[in-house]
Amino acid sequence: MKITIKVNPIECITAANCTGIAPEYFHIGDDPYVELLDGKGNPHGTEFTFNATPEELERLQEAVDACPTRAIQIVEEP
């Protein structure tokens, strides 16, 4: 399924719940908010579109649910 993951840098408080659940997609570096990765270690800023497997989608949804400030959003693409 094609999806876009978005993180809101204003809402992110770097609680790191998402990085623990899906470290291949979420990373906290020098910025005071989480940064998206493409699953292979390449940075993608605050928005990343890709084809997720059902397993990946499930784990990303877990990260969404674990974020205390609801800073992560998953949008299904057509």
Ligand code: SF4
């Ligand atoms: S869980 Fe939410 S607040 Fe914590 S680092 Fe991830 S996006 Fe930011």
